[in-house]
Amino acid sequence: MKKLYVPLLAAAMATSAYGQSPFPVDISMADSADWNTSVVLHPSPLKYQVLFVGGLDSVATLDNAQHPNGFALAKEWHDFIGFTPDTASGTSDLGWISVNHEMILADDKIGDGGGMTVFKVQRDAATDTLVIVEQTLPDSRIGKFFNVDFVNTVGETGMNCGGITSDADGRIWTAEEWFQGSNSAISSNGGGITDTSNFEFMTDIAGLSGENGTMLPKYQNFNWMVEIDPRTASAVRKQYNWGRQGFEGGAVLPDNKTVYLGEDGTPGLFSKFIADTPGDFTSGKLYVYTYPGEEATGPDDYWVEVDNSDLDVMLNLSAGTDSAYGLKAGAAMFNRVEWVAYNKLDGKIYFTETGSDSPGKDLAEGAAKGGTMAPYWAKAYRMRYEAMTGEAFAGTDAEAIDSVLAGKFNNYYGRVLVYDPTTGEVDIVVEGGPYLPSSPEYAEYPVKHLANPDGINVMYINDKAYLTICEDLNGTSFGRTPEGVSNRTCELFMLDLAISNPTVNDLVRVSVVPLGAEVTGACPTPDGKTLLVDAQHPSDENPAPYNHSLTYAITGWDQAQITDAELPLDAEIGFQIYPNPISRELRLNVSSPTDVAIYDNMGRRVKVYRQVRSVDVSDLTSGVYYVRNAEGQTRKLIVQ
Structure with a gap:
């Protein structure tokens, strides 16, 4: 509820x-x-503690010569959270926390555009709560919270939404999301990127370094996955060989070679990069997921290679560009892929498709450019048709997909999807909803309702895998909130991945964030004791500090029993x-x-x-x- x-x-x-x-x-x-x-x-x-508050906590900054430049209030709109373990011998520190700031803001001290803040924590031996550690960085900055330096390393960044924590070693990438198509868009009337002069392309990536010195329109240096080093609070590189997309999430597998990537767009891409050498992501091959039809003979048939040594292809991979090389290669079309997570217990890749109210037109235009539709779309359409009419859809899967492309499917709630590397197929894990033709009064509202899943992760508790699912409501209509509720409230759920054919009723509510906020971040610490969570852009009418974006910790999961089983309803009792x-x-x-x-x-x-x-x-x-x-x-x- x-x-x-x-x-x-x-x-x-x-x-x-x-x-x-x-x-x-x-x-x-x-x-x-x-x-x-x-x-x-x-x-x-469980114990709850607020760790980091945007607009209240201060971050240590650098000037354009990479010298310490005092402190500035941290940006807000906390989103992705990454965790990098401290593996140094003899340390009592747990590791580094990296937090995205999706807000685009002109700022001379922090840097224009979006941003990230990093800080280090250790665990209090008596209480198990987290303690923020004061550090001195190699660049001589001293403090607890540090602004990640993008300006002096890779150029500004923006729209820092999702990201990646490597399942191999805790390396961190931040995702530049909202797809930008012009310098005026990134400028945001002077409130975003103030320097919109051409950007000189420079990289150490194999196959693209020959383009060094090429002058690009400034906006084309945005919408990449960007690696950072939380230990030094600085960026490493923009991952130009993964293609320019409206990136949201991704996962680096334990082999330290395979990367799965999700694009928040309609059509959005699901792509894969395989490095030539473990741990070296400057060289490798890039693929987009496609639907090859019933003639597929194995998982390799579901992937089409794109030339990531061609800068033009990499700049224009997304459907958001005129060239749309991904769709021309036959990429399968998704309706806003958000976060991506790997489950080490079953080897599958889970990702959210947050949805949009009317995706049909955009998907039809993408199909005209070569985009394909995976069979899960037919399954989603059939479920909705039956929920709306009370009858099963009598047509074929192809007819169901044609109905989606014709605009007959309103993707109000989205869903959680899963990719199986052994078969190559994508299927639905949990369909959002339940479908409601209108928003009921609070008294009649369902006990559980899932709308627009966004951030996800896999948390391991007592040797079981649980999917953490964060909501980011696209709207309030059609039951996404009760009737009359305009200040939306988002919920964090857990799902036991051992459950076969789960539904919304199998979700366990874990947290509800302050009014107006999106719940996001959901990142477990490696020891399984703490889940880190962000509350993004809450209502400014909430009491402090819940009127600011903040990062909080829920600790004690190693002692928790995750259950939501209801007692049988007995009229005699x-x-x-x-x-x-x-x-x-x-x-x-x-x-x-x-x-x-x-x-x-x-x-x-x-x-x-x-x-x-x-x-x-x-x-x-x-x-x-x-x-x-x-x-x-x-x-x-x-x-x-």
Whole structure:
């Protein structure tokens, strides 16, 4: 359910209603048969801490001569989080955290465009929480938070959205997303990139270094994957041999050669780079994923090589360019690929397709340029058709795909996809939704609803793989939020990847970010104890610091049991409650939303909730309470 409060960060924003209540202010504490069953809410093993706040914390900067240049307030719009372990012998430090800033802003000290901040952490041995370490960098900057130097290394960067943490060694790439087509676009009326003079192309990448000295329009030096070194807070190179795309996410596999890449566009590409030598990404081959038809004989048939030694091809690989070399090669078309994650337990590649409301026209134009449609589109169309009409679609898969291209499929919710390297096929893991023809009132809203999945990662807890799924709502219509809710709230879910054919009902809600914010980042630390999360661009009306983009840590996963199983609804038992210690929720085992009140051990009413199936109790102190529904049934609650 889309909460109207901020359960993990600002419990004071919970909506409790006292006016016009059928519940008495006090109740008798006399023994009642209804109170024979106690519900115990054990202390959550999870701890929450805010690590880094944009616009409040200061970052150490460099001038154009790469000398320390004092401090400046960090940029905002936190997005991707990367983690690089500290493997030095004898160190007590855990590693470096890298945070993207998707905001495009002109700034003389930090650098124009987007940006990144890096900082180092260690783990407190007594509490397991994270402690930020003060550092002195090789460039003589001293502090806790450091601005990544792009200006003096690779030219400015922008639209720093997703990225890559290598599964081989923790190397970091930041993704330049929103595809740029002109210098005026990157300038943003002087508020973005102020220097729009031609850019001199320089690289050490094999096959492209012969183009060194070529003068490019400034905007063409944006929309690349960009490697950084968090240890020095500086950029390494723009990955020109991976093609210029509206990049969002990617994954470097443990072989340290294979890279999967996702483009946020419609059509968006799913591509693959294979290095010639492990760990050396300056030389290798680039492929785009295609759908070869039923005549495919193996996984290699699903990939078409593109010439990444041709600078023109690399500059114009994306469908966002006139040449659109990727589509001309037969690339399969996706509707906004977001993050990409590798699961070491099954060897598969998971990625999000966040969707858009009306993708048909753009996909049809892409098909005219040579783009192909993978069969999962037919599967998605069939599911939606049945949800809308109550009947199965009687046509063929080809007819279903034609319907998508004809604009008969509104991709309101998106989905999570999976690529299987052993077969070459892409399939649906979880379809967003459920489909709602209109936004219902809060009381009738589904207990769980997934819309526009964006950031994902794989977290390993007790030797099991869980997919962390972050929402970034494209809108509020068609049930993406309840009726009348305009300040959208995004949720972070976990999915047990051992579940066969999972649905939205198998998702476990982990966190809800402040009003107006996108939840993103979701990055586990290598020891499996902490999940790092970003709240991006929250409402400026939220209480501080939740009115700023921020990075927070959820610690204690090594002790957590990830479960959301509901008790069976038994009419003979009636009103039941049960705990969800992960999110400090009480789940009401009822067939429809109900009113409930909570009383303390003195019989005094402390909370009233209207038409709910779950109640946030994260702000209740330890003690005995009583939960009463509108029918007068009461259950004892013990908060530990």
